[in-house]
Amino acid sequence: MSNFELKEPPRREHRLNACIASGGTLADMTNRKMKCCVQDGERSFSQNSICLLLPALGMMNSIPNSVVLMHGAVGCGSSAHGGNAGVRSGNTHRWGAVKDGTWLSTALDERDVICGGEEKLEDAIREVDRRYKPLIIFVVAGCVPGIIGDDVDGVAERLQSEVAAKLLPVHCEGFKTKIWATAYDAVYHALGRVMLQEPPENIALERSKKPTVNLMNVSSMGRVDEVELERLLTALGLDVNIFPVFTKPEKMYSMTHADLSISTCPTHDDYMLTYLKEKYNIPYIIKHMPIGIENTSEWLRGVAEFFGLTREVEEFIKIEEAELKKALEEFKPLFSGKKVFVSAGEFRALSTAILLAELGFEVVAVRSYHHDEFADSEYEKLAKITEKDFALNIANCQPFEEANLIKRVKPDIFLGHMNGNATAAKLGVATTVIYNVGLQFVGYQGVYQLARRLHRQLTNPNFNQNMSKWVNLPYSQEWYEQDPFTYIKKGEDQGNE
Incomplete structure (x- = not known):
């Protein structure tokens, strides 16, 4: 069964045996054949941690014409203030207009903890749809609804016919996982289950005559980095779809018609790439992060090999590496x-x-x-x-x-x-x-x-x-x-x- 048939993605501790506690040397890691961590990443003392809401909000707030509705305590989501500079600059670089991320909270209080907060969530969804008229409302479950048992998915299902926006439940209950990278799975899960289904009737898909690749970016790159990777890929004669950050909702479905999906960071991307392969039979490459000379060249070679462009890419890499190595000599x-x-x-x-x-x-x-x-x-x-x-x-x-x-x-x-x-x-x-x-x-x-x-x-x-x-x-x-x-x-x- 596909993970996307579940209401929420599995924990990375279970899905990838991910862990967060190890200390030693690189040789220790190699000798254990990469089995470096204690399961669940336990420490007898822990100074602090990161909640998966932090990267999740960075992704969600970047989506144009969307609103993030936090269902939880009012403090949940406050990190969106710190991340808003990236949202503003990202919108400016891509669309030429300053646009803040828009997020609200149901601000659950002690009474809601006792009596349940589903009614408050329903009212908030209606108000967000009426006031902001977005294409997407991310309905984000924080720790409190996860503990008291509010059915965020059920609320979204009941209200979908009443509102114009697409309702995307996102599970970010921080107490469920210590691996905050699970945030990427949580947002991808919502996008895959709702936004990558059949496109609305009023949207005409733009089909390229060139081979097309999906280039994944979950906010790990700014626009200047996207431009560099687009430069490298278009030099091979490819068209590029960038997904999901700063991708307009009406353009998301084009992801399902690409010839290949390319990861820029395997930590971020495996969950969605697996889904695109399962549902739409789109092959993917999830190897190397294009940072550094050799890693960038190997990343390019993998893409070129898929399209039968081995000779072309070697000529291109030779020129790029020679120019770069000459430029680095002074440093x-x-x-x-x-x-x-x-x-x-x-x-x-x-x-x-x-x-x-x-x-x-x-x-x-x-x-x-x-x-x-x-x-x-x-x-x-x-x-x-x-x-x-x-x-x-x-x-x-x-x-x-x-x-x-x-x-x-x-x-x-x-x-x-x-x-x-x-x-x-x-x-x-x-x-x-x-x-x-x-x-x-x-x-x-x-x-x-x-x-x-x-x-x-x-x-x-x-x-x-x-x-x-x-x-x-x-x-x-x-x-x-x-x-x-x-x-x-x-x-x-x-x-x-």
Whole structure:
């Protein structure tokens, strides 16, 4: 049975054996044949975590002519405020107009917890449809309705005939999973069950005469990165559908008529690519993230092989790589031997670490937010290119482990998400973002642009060095002297190896 026949997607802990707790080295990972984590990712102490609502809201708020209706406590969904800058810039870059994400909440209170909140949800759906007249209403279940048993899917089914908007139930009950990447499955699940069915009668599908590919982006790339991948794919004579972020609802059904679907990040995309294959028989490629020289070339080769364009792609890659390597020559003397610590979602962290090794950096630590089967090949690539062992941490945040590791490995520069660079910065380490919707990261141009930013940061790291003299982290010297992975529970396999 397809997962899309269920009301909500299965937990990634069950579907992919995903986990969020491991500490050791890259060699430890390789020796265990990638079985790195304790099931359920248990720690005897956990400092913080991320709710799957965070990435889910980033995806949903990007869809034009949609409204996100949070069914839960009023605080649920508040992260949409912080993510709204990306929504505004994304709409501006693609459609030439500033547009905020629109989200509302049913603001469940103590009475609703006791008596149920379905009636309040029904009233909210009617009001959203009347006031905003969207094409889509995402009806998002938070923790509270999941605990008290509100039937969000049943409410959407009852009200669908009363409202003009498509109602898409999205299950984001944070207590059900520790793998916040499940958010991508939750949003894809809703889009697949509702928006990728038969198109409305008033929509005429635009069919291209060229071979067409679906290029997946769940907000892991900004428009500038999409442009780079479109450049590479159109050079092979292909037309490109980008899905799902910033895709207009009336254009979504064209995804079901493509010749091939291409992942840009296996962590994000496997759930939807499997569905498009099951229901519409669209083959897919889910290998490599096009970050770095070799990964970009291998990503392109996979697409070209599918369309029988092997000769053409090799000629194209030869030109692109030669031009890029010449452009990087001015940066490499500064990079040689510099130590780098990388922290991000698994595939982005690993592919970026591979890129940094290509640029001449010494990778001394990698922290991935979770682990699943799709990254096995990236660990193997990283082990091959670095040749030296280094610290490896699987952790959904846990800045106390990160601070300990930074003290030990003493990196020259730290790459992490914008809100995840503070620990390194306060320790006086130069930092740069590993993801920002306004900056280039993917493809050949992404390599060059990242190298420029790294060169600029390493040339003048004084800001963070000076800040560290006046700002202290809340950890004792005794903690820095302990094993950074002290609080990760050891499974039987780990303990015996």
